[in-house]
Amino acid sequence: MRLFTFTCPLCGAQRQRFPMRTAWKRRAQVSCRECGIDVRSDPPLGTYLLYVLYAEVITLLASLALVVAYVTSKWAWLGAIWLVAIVLCWFPGAIRHARSPIVRAMPDPNRSYARRPSTDGIAEPKQGRSAS
Numbered sequence: 001m002r003l004f005t006f007t008c009p010l011c012g013a014q015r016q017r018f019p020m021r022t023a024w025k026r027r028a029q030v031s032c033r034e035c036g037i038d039v040r041s042d043p044p045l046g047t048y049l050l051y052v053l054y055a056e057v058i059t060l061l062a063s064l065a066l067v068v069a070y071v072t073s074k075w076a077w078l079g080a081i082w083l084v085a086i087v088l089c090w091f092p093g094a095i096r097h098a099r100s101p102i103v104r105a106m107p108d109p110n111r112s113y114a115r116r117p118s119t120d121g122i123a124e125p126k127q128g129r130s131a132s
């Protein structure tokens with residue numbers, strides 16, 4: 001199910017997913033399971049507008065079908081139509097988020113991503129990390 005999952009841009013932890021309730025939103029945000037940073041999806045605006053249009057068509061069709069089912073007292077159909085409409089709106093929304101570029105929700109306040117690992121053997125002064 002790679003359609004619904006994404007990889008963390010910082011630590012590379014795979015098979016993460018956004019919460020179900022964020023599928024309808026413009027952007028989805030979640031904390032990485034491994035490193036804990038907040039990442040969000042960044043889908044293009046055009047994709048979002050297409051999705052909104054699609055969801056509105058689905059909602060319109062579903063509401064018409066719901067009215068027919070209500071008038072004819074077919075209660076099982078009422079529930080089934082409701083469920084199908086939710087699923088039809090949720091799947092493209094979740095895929096849209098997971099397949100879009102994943103970026104950090106906010107810039108790192110410590111700028112730690114700019115720090116390079118010092119593995120070249122030269123002893124660097126450990127600033128502010130003295131043993132207490």
Ligand SMILES: [Zn+2]
Binds near residue numbers: 009033
């Ligand atoms: Zn991570």
